[in-house]
Amino acid sequence: MTALASAGSTATAPTAGFIDAVSPSTRVGAAIAFAVATVALDRLPLLALALAIAVVLAALARLPAASTARRLAGMDAFMLAVLAFLPFTVPGTPLFVVAGLSASAEGLRQAVAIVLTANTIVLAVLALVGTLEPVALGRALAALKVPDKVVHLLLFTVRYIAVLKDEYGRMVLAMRARGFRPRGNRHTWNSFGWLFGMLLVRSFERSERIHAAMKCRGFSGRFCLVEGEIASPADLPFATGFGLLLVLLLVAKVVW
Amino acid sequence: MAHIPDGVLSAPVLIGAAAATAVGVAIALKRLDSERIPQTAVLTAVFFVASLVHIPIGPTSVHPLLSGLMGLVLGWAAVPAVLVGLVLQAAFFGFGGITVLGVNTFNIALPALLIAAVIGPLLRTAVNPRRIALLGALAGAVGVVLTAVLVCLSLAFSAQEYRPALTIVLASYAPLAAVEAVLTAAAVSLLRRVKPELLSVGGARHA
Numbered sequence: 001m002t003a004l005a006s007a008g009s010t011a012t013a014p015t016a017g018f019i020d021a022v023s024p025s026t027r028v029g030a031a032i033a034f035a036v037a038t039v040a041l042d043r044l045p046l047l048a049l050a051l052a053i054a055v056v057l058a059a060l061a062r063l064p065a066a067s068t069a070r071r072l073a074g075m076d077a078f079m080l081a082v083l084a085f086l087p088f089t090v091p092g093t094p095l096f097v098v099a100g101l102s103a104s105a106e107g108l109r110q111a112v113a114i115v116l117t118a119n120t121i122v123l124a125v126l127a128l129v130g131t132l133e134p135v136a137l138g139r140a141l142a143a144l145k146v147p148d149k150v151v152h153l154l155l156f157t158v159r160y161i162a163v164l165k166d167e168y169g170r171m172v173l174a175m176r177a178r179g180f181r182p183r184g185n186r187h188t189w190n191s192f193g194w195l196f197g198m199l200l201v202r203s204f205e206r207s208e209r210i211h212a213a214m215k216c217r218g219f220s221g222r223f224c225l226v227e228g229e230i231a232s233p234a235d236l237p238f239a240t241g242f243g244l245l246l247v248l249l250l251v252a253k254v255v256w
Numbered sequence: 257m258a259h260i261p262d263g264v265l266s267a268p269v270l271i272g273a274a275a276a277t278a279v280g281v282a283i284a285l286k287r288l289d290s291e292r293i294p295q296t297a298v299l300t301a302v303f304f305v306a307s308l309v310h311i312p313i314g315p316t317s318v319h320p321l322l323s324g325l326m327g328l329v330l331g332w333a334a335v336p337a338v339l340v341g342l343v344l345q346a347a348f349f350g351f352g353g354i355t356v357l358g359v360n361t362f363n364i365a366l367p368a369l370l371i372a373a374v375i376g377p378l379l380r381t382a383v384n385p386r387r388i389a390l391l392g393a394l395a396g397a398v399g400v401v402l403t404a405v406l407v408c409l410s411l412a413f414s415a416q417e418y419r420p421a422l423t424i425v426l427a428s429y430a431p432l433a434a435v436e437a438v439l440t441a442a443a444v445s446l447l448r449r450v451k452p453e454l455l456s457v458g459g460a461r462h463a
Contacts (some may be wrong), residue, residue, distance in 0.1 A: 035354035039262055039270075071350035078428045079261060082411060085421035107417070117263025122350040129347045137347060149285045149293060154340045157304065158296030161344075164298075164305045184312040191436050193442025196306050196322070200299065200329060200443070201451045207298035215293055 009016050019061040024140035026235040030242050031128040035121045038248045041253050044109065047116040053245060054120045057081060068126060068128040072119050086111040134158040210240060258321060258363055258403050259345075262353030264415040273410065274358025277339070279367060284335040300337040301332055304344065311435055318432045324392075324399030325440050327368030329447075329454055334368040335361070359410050360417055367402035371395045380445065381457055388448050391423040396440025397433045404429035 019027065038050045058068065087095070090107030097103070128251065129137060138155040142148065182188050288296065303326050326334045328453040339361045345351040352360055375395045382388050404426050411425070413417040447454050 021347060032354060035262060039355045068350075078407070078425045079259075079264070081419055081424045082264070082421045083427065085424075089417040091376045110417070111379075114261075114263045118261035119355065121262040121353055121355075122346075125346060125354060126350050130350070132347075134344070134348070145260045147281075149288060149290060150281070150336055150340065152290070152293045153297050153300065153336055154343065156294050157340050158302045158344065160298045160301035161304055168305050169307075182310075182312050184258075184314050186438055187296075188312060189438040190442045192309070192311055193439035193447050196302070196320075196325070196439065197443035197446035197450075199302050199306070200447065200454060203298045203302050204295075204451060204454055207295040208307050210298065211292070215291070218403060220291065 019057065019127060019131060022235050022238045023232050024136040026145040026239055027128040027132065027135065028140040028144060030160060030239070031125050033243070034124045034128075037249055038120050038124075039115055041117070041249065043253065043256060044113060044115065044116070046121065046249060046256070047113055047253055050249060051116055051120045053121070054123040054127065058123050061127040061131045063127055063131070068123070071126065072122055074149055083111045085113060086114075160203075163206075164199065168195075168199060171199065258360060258407055258412060259342075259352035260356050260360060260407065261364075262355050264358065264414065269349060269410055269414045270359060277335070277358040277361045277365070280362070280369075281336045281339060284332040287332045288336070296330065296333045297435035298339065299333075300340055303337065304341045306373065307341065308446055311405055313431045313435055315394065316431075318435055320376045320436060320439060321364065321400055321403060321432065322440075323364050323368045323403055324371045324375075324395035324397075326364075326442065327370070327399065327442055330368070331372050332369065334372070335365040338350055338365045338368070338404040363403050363406040363410065366406065370402065371399055376455070380449075381450070385445065389445050392441035392444030393437040394458070395444065396436035396438070399440075400429055400433040400436050404424070404433075405409070 024029075027119050034050075034053075038047070041050060075212075087103035087107035088098075088101045090104050090110055092104035092106030094102035095108060132140070135155060135158065138151050138158070141154065142151045148195045172195070175195070180191060284299055303322055304321055307319055309320065311320060323334075323338075326337065330337055341355070342352055342360050342364075346353060346357065373442045375391055375398075379388065380394075382391060408422045408425055412422060444455070
């Protein structure tokens with residue numbers, strides 16, 4: 001939330017760690033490689049090792065412990081339902097019995113593997129990519145050959161999220177001043193519908209002004225991305241070390 | 257509210273959905289006039305901000321998905337808009353994941369496109385306020401239900417073991433569908449009255 005709220009300003013993240021010195025595109029590339037490698041792992045000890053790597057990355061990136069833990073805990077309720085069912089639906093050695101249903105060790109193992117994988121990847125991504133300025137993420141994606149239009153859309157979106165949050169805050173404040181208190185009823189949902197609709201209307205009008213202003217400055221659909229985000233030779237130690245680690249993990253998976 | 261995390265789905269599902277999303281993004285980008293990117297971004301940002309809002313229902317609260325409204329307002333541009341939103345959520349909020357970006361985009365963007373194609377034209381010709389509200393409610397509810405079905409299909413095709421839990425997964429979307437039906441009906445009625453251009457899906461105005 002903080003990273004996006006501060007979008008557009010200069011670096012505000014309280015990080016000055018080792019990860020900061022690695023260029024954005026290398027970090028994004030490393031995060032993607034790490035995610036793909038981790039998803040490929042299936043044995044718990046290897047997943048635990050991957051989690052250890054992610055924890056080290058988080059420490060190097062100086063992620064704040066409390067808020068990071070809160071984010072890791074956040075998983076959609078429906079996923080929890082799926083995971084809670086696994087011990088009972090996967091056949092195998094019975095471990096314990098709940099209400100006549102026996103939970104299998106295999107099912108429990110599978111559920112634990114999923115939780116480990118999901119959290120490991122989220123942690124690594126928050127450490128490697130979440131510490132970037134959103135603008136740096138956009139440039140890194142451009143360096144990684146993501147289509148220009150997607151990168152531009154991302155950069156502009158990041159910019160306007162900050163603007164619209166303020167606008168949304170003002171509108172909610174106005175509603176509160178008129179006695180609106182959100183509750184679980186139809187009136188509340190209607191009000192949110194009008195609120196979002198009004199936000200769309202105001203934003204659309206704002207976007208027309210933006211469009212006119214940008215045309216007036218010669219915007220033809222793309223603007224120059226600042227160079228210097230491409231992987232630099234200084235990344236070599238990090239890139240080779242991290243790459244080796246991933247290769248070792250995958251080798252361990254295959255030979256085990 | 258539709259974030260499948262990493263490590264749950266099987267490789268064929270991940271790769272298949274990622275390929276479908278890539279095709280969808282490619283088509284959408286072709287149709288997206290680059291001069292209009294800032295405008296599309298403003299609307300994308302609206303949906304991003306809206307998806308972070310907690311809407312109370314019963315003892316809990318839900319985050320709106322808004323796939324129906326997104327389809328009606330953005331048309332094809334909903335595909336890259338959803339992708340950008342999910343990338344930002346994964347990178348800065350830790351919602352969702354990396355290898356699942358393709359599936360999660362697919363599961364939200366496909367309903368948006370279908371609603372744009374089916375309900376969009378009906379909405380443009382509708383004049384009766386009740387009918388407009390009804391179409392809005394339909395767009396809101398159908399968007400959520402289709403996403404729920406796609407999430408279930410992603411799980412069902414990934415592993416046999418997920419199947420018994422799917423009824424619960426589907427049911428867990430019911431409150432959201434109810435909230436979004438009311439919310440989208442209100443939003444669409446307002447847009448139709450105040451700014452009908454915003455709903456001219458696939459019409460002369462692109463955004």
